[in-house]
Amino acid sequence: MIEFNDVTKIYGGDVKAIDDISMTVEDGEFVILLGPSGCGKTTLLRMVNQLESISQGDIKIQGQNVREMDKIKMRRNTGYVIQSNGLFPNMTIEDNTMIVPDLLGWDRKKKKDRFNYLMDLVGLNPDDYRKRFPHELSGGQQQRVGVARAMAADPPVMLMDEPFGALDPIIREKVQDEFLAIQKEVKKTILFVSHDIDEAVRMGDKIALLRDGKVQQFDRPSELLIRPNNDFVSDFVGKDRVLRSMSLYSVEDLVTTFGLKNKEDTITDTKEISIDTSLRIAISMLLNQEADQLVIVDRQGQAKGSLTFDLIEKFLHQEVKGA
Amino acid sequence: MNAKKVTSYVIRLILWTLVIAFFFWAISENMFGKIFEEPGKFMELLGRHLELVSISAGLAILTSVPLGILITRPSFRRSEWLIVNIANLGQTIPSLAVLALAMGFLGIGLKAAIVALYIYSLLPILQNTIAGLDSVRPEMKDAAKGMGLTPAQVLFKIELPAAASSIIAGIRTAVVLNIGTAALAYLIGGGGLGVWIFTGIQLFDNQTLISGAVPVTLLAVLVDLLFRGIEYLLVPKGIRLARKSAMESV
The missing domain is CATH 3.90.1280.20 (CBS domain Like)
Structure with a gap:
């Protein structure tokens, strides 16, 4: 569970990037942080694993205040995926995937088993990819490895910053479907940043629509589409919002x-x-x-x-x- | 085969022909005679030359690499321009002037020559260390940090392997330049193969001149090759292959 209590982020003394956000992400829930660029969605995500500091308020993971946790330990126990996947070019796919287990001191057998399991989960043959390097993989494959890497140490919470944003539409849809199937199996608590309403409706159990650092509506996708809170929400989801909702x-x-x-x-x-x-x-x-x-x-x-x-x-x- | 490749082969062929012609001439005219007449003296000069280069370049590596790492850390970013400018100063002054200045402070001899060569080697290494570390994609560092790597782990596991080829190239440039510049050490009493080169020039004695100059050149070429080998060993395979495939796709 991730709890946000009156969370505020202030830059340079007066600019509020995040303005008094309170919401709760339940265990196993897939929540999308949606909004136009500059709305603060990425900042909010990065505050959870302390890549951005919290100016006011508290964020709690499983009841523990992130500010009081050891940053390094907390990050190792939280999956993190970014848009350009951030795979390390100097490491093989296996080393890339197993970087957190390695830091946690797992033995070789355990790491190997985990690698095999994860690669099967994301639909890549472990033995074909073990010794290869990131540059030899396509964008979609790299992003699958990025997801596998974030799940390596089986963290309960995953933070994903537009993980599929750099993929072309056809591959993106495929990877989204695969990821949904994985999520059905592993039931992680996920915070997922997106600017794409289609992606949000497709993937999220709930959507938090942000604007200027404030949550405009935090609801199930169908509610957001059928009963928008205000003009901003209805404009953002689009005039075809009801038709869109029919896909749900x-x-x-x-x-x-x-x-x-x-x-x-x-x-x-x-x-x-x-x-x-x-x-x-x-x-x-x-x-x-x-x-x-x-x-x-x-x-x-x-x-x-x-x-x-x-x-x-x-x-x-x-x-x-x-x- | 495209035109570019053909041109490069032709140029290489011409160069090698010239080199071989030169050696053929030099050997037939007994231009390396001095080396065989005075092998003891030659070894002494060569040893001194190597001593000048290895001590000054070694100290420069030990200074510039850590300095480059230090000033690319977020907390020292603002001091980068200051340190690079100071190192630039050492490079813009002609090598002969650096030697003269060093002599002004430290008198004649080995010590002054080493200090001058050291100052002269700092910048290429520092510049390449900074450029290499700056070229690491910020998302990569962000991903590493977000997964719970400590700053030291980010540096050693991610940044240095990615910057390795740039840093080693900087060291290679510095050492090769250093070998040539060390020939000037003779002028402030630093010894080395410069002794024969300058004596040869002053006495119009080609044999002495070439016996000093050719070994310096060969030394520079050999060291260049040596560092290319080191680069091959130290740069991680993944990065080497990635660069190669990126170049082929252009």
Whole structure:
């Protein structure tokens, strides 16, 4: 758990980079610090592992005040990933990954086992990469190693500063999915800086939207999209915010409340999609006019009925207006 | 093969032909005779030359590398310009003048020559140490710090390996320059192979001149090669390979 209590950062006597932030990140929660550049999101992250000092207030990790902890020890027990991954060019992938365990004095066997486990986790073959150097890897591979390195000593808390920001969009999406799968398995408490609303909605359990060092809204992604607190939040998430929010629901969410229309066998131009499909994709398919009838099939491949705009309108009315 | 490569091969070929022609001429004219006539004297001069170079360059390394490390630490950053300017001063004064100045303070002899050569070697090493450490990407230091490396561990595990090739190149430049400059030590009574070079010039005696000058040149070339070998050994493999692949992709 990470607690922020009235945290403030003052530069040069009067500039408030972080202005009285209080919030709590629960154990195993994935929280995105989102905001435009200069909003203080990176500063806030770096205050947690004391790379930036705290001017006022307290930050506590697992109930312990970070200011009272030994900086070096605390950092070794906190995963840290940065945008350009910061792999060390003079060390092999194994040495890079095992740098914290090495500092903690683990024996060779334990380090080797851990390396093998981590590389499998991030989807790289340990023996292929052990003796290679960072420059021989692609950006996506380097970033996977960066993630593995941050998890090396199994820290409960991970701090990630736009870790996937330097990757091209296609690779980024892939690495994001992989990381979500890893997170499902390891359940770390994660603080993740991003400026990308899509990334934030995709990845976060909760999003803290910052502006000028203040938290504008700290909520679940769907709440942020559907019920923005103020004009800044609604502008930042974009005019298509409701459509965006539909990616957080699956067709199944709609089916459980409203059911489906009966499938009409007279219509021949039909298309089948799985019940797990996100509502955003389903809506897009309707808008694209890909077929005259969109048939929803369950996990067994059994047709359940057809999806129409009426049903989607009802669902939106319930979710957005809170009927 | 591209035009650039061909040109470089041709130039190399011409240079080597000239070198071989020179040695052919020198040997056929018995220009190295002095070395064989007075081997004892030659060894004494060579030994003195090496002594001048190794003591002055050794002290310069021991001063400049730690100094370079010290002034690239965050708390000393502001004093960087001051120290670099002082070292620059030593370099802008012509080598002969440094020798003359040293003689002014310390009189004639070995000590004055070593001090002058030492001052003259400081800057290339200091500059390259600072440049090498400055070239380490700040994100890398940040990542290291954020993972809980102590400042000393950041220096030894990350910064110095990354800066090694630059630092060694600085040392190589300084030592090679030093070998040439040490020939001037004769002028303030420092001895070394300069003794034969200057005697040869004064007496229009090519044999004496060449017996002094060629060994100095060969010494410089050999030391240059030696340091390239040291660079190969000390620069971490990953950095060497990364640089190579970066150069090939250009």
